Amino acid sequence: AQSVAQPEDQVNVAEGNPLTVKCTYSVSGNPYLFWYVQYPNRGLQFLLKYITGDNLVKGSYGFEAEFNKSQTSFHLKKPSALVSDSALYFCAVRGLQTGANNLFFGTGTRLTVIP
């Protein structure tokens, strides 16, 4: 069965510091990995995805994520956090078993950037 784990419910970081939001996954075969961000009372917005190729993928708003197959991780990173990055972040995975039908989401990590 496929699953996604976001081990931290809450991450606090000072403005200007680097940030990391963690994600590990379990899926049969090659994973298709995604990060989404959700601002209050808004829908989810796509940030970036890993399909194949370079393990480091770059996305919107200066975010990037590193795919690590041996650790089954796909951590979201940003070199310098902004107060406006404060939001709820979701990691999600698809695999050949899930098919296109279902994108499995983690439970989310609330990021707070402190001015």
Next chain:
Amino acid sequence: GAGVSQSPRYKVAKRGQDVALRCDPISGHVSLFWYQQALGQGPEFLTYFQNEAQLDKSGLPSDRFFAERPEGSVSTLKIQRTQQEDSAVYLCASSISGALGGELFFGEGSRLTVL
């Protein structure tokens, strides 16, 4: 329209009432998904359409939930005889194709409160 549009944004229903939630996907998007997001949780898959065909409805929690997309564009999620446990945000998403690597574009959601 430019994005996925959902209506109503907010719906309050008395227990036992029927509700209908509408989703207008991005024009030309083949795939359409419905997700349920409970407070403090990640989105959970309900059902998936490819054009007008409902290919997966395994996530619908009971036979009180019904979804349709008769012309392969607009979709309606109907909940009959609403219960308090149905209170959640219902998210609609569309994707240009059914490819595993395709990202989903989400609407802002319909928040249902059942009293």
